[in-house]
Amino acid sequence: xxxxxxxxxxxxxxxxxxxxxxxxxxxxxxxxxxxxxxxxxxxxxxxxxxxxxxxxxxxxxxxxxxxxxxxxxxxxxxxxxxxxxxxxxxxxxxxxxxxxxxxxxxxxxxxxxxxxxxxxxxxxxxxxxxxxxxxx
Numbered sequence: 488x489x490x491x492x493x494x495x496x497x498x499x500x501x502x503x504x505x506x507x508x509x510x511x512x513x514x515x516x517x518x519x520x521x522x523x524x525x526x527x528x529x530x531x532x533x534x535x536x537x538x539x540x541x542x543x544x545x546x547x548x549x550x551x552x553x554x555x556x557x558x559x560x561x562x563x564x565x566x567x568x569x570x571x572x573x574x575x576x577x578x579x580x581x582x583x584x585x586x587x588x589x590x591x592x593x594x595x596x597x598x599x600x601x602x603x604x605x606x607x608x609x610x611x612x613x614x615x616x617x618x619x620x621x622x623x
Contacts, residue, residue, distance in 0.1 A: 493617050494544040498526040498535040500563075503553035503581075508602060512548070512580065515606035516613070532562040540572050545617050551581040560591045576616050580604070 495516055497509050506528055513523045524542055526535060539547045551559065556579065567573050578598040579591055588599040598612050 492520055492522045493546065493613060494522045494524070494542065495546045495548055495613065496524045496526060496535070496539045496542060496544040497548045497550060498530050498538070499528045499550055500530050500532060500535055500559050501551070501553050501555045502529065503551060503555075504528055505552050506550070508552075508581070509548075509550040512550070512606065512609055515610060519610045521610075521613070532559055532566055536563060536566040536570060536572070539567075539575060540570055544575070545620075546576045546578060546613055548578045548580060548613075551579065551583065554583070556583050556587050556591050560594050560596060564595050574620070576613075576620060578613070578616070580609075 497513050499506055499509060509525065513525050516523045524538070524544065526538060535547065535549065549559065549563065563577065567575055576597050577595060578600060579596045580600045582602050592599060597616055600609050600612065
């Protein structure tokens with residue numbers, strides 16, 4: 488059985504300056520044995536995609552509180568496809584209306600984990616998504 492830790496990039500894209508929640512998620516994922524890279528604040532879609540590819544992550548988690556999800560995720564998926572990384576699991580977190588969550592799922596976001604999602608549910612979701620995808 489492969490014991491390689493799941494690698495996760497957590498990113499804050501755009502002008503959103505609130506990162507307490509994503510830091511809590513990062514700690515929970517690390518405590519669960521995952522390798523976690525946190526991009527820091529104010530990243531562009533290009534920076535996030537480049538980092539995800541360079542770091543060879545299994546999961547790209549984008550945390551948004553600023554309402555730009557319908558702009559950011561199309562750019563991220565376009566860049567991933569252009570770079571040959573369309574198999575990367577992309578999840579979203581933060582605060583957004585239900586209709587936006589549904590819209591970004593249609594774009595390819597595999598899971599939307601909102602601000603009230605318990606840390607263990609996030610861990611379980613990531614493990615399940617990676618297991619279902621299998622080896623890259």
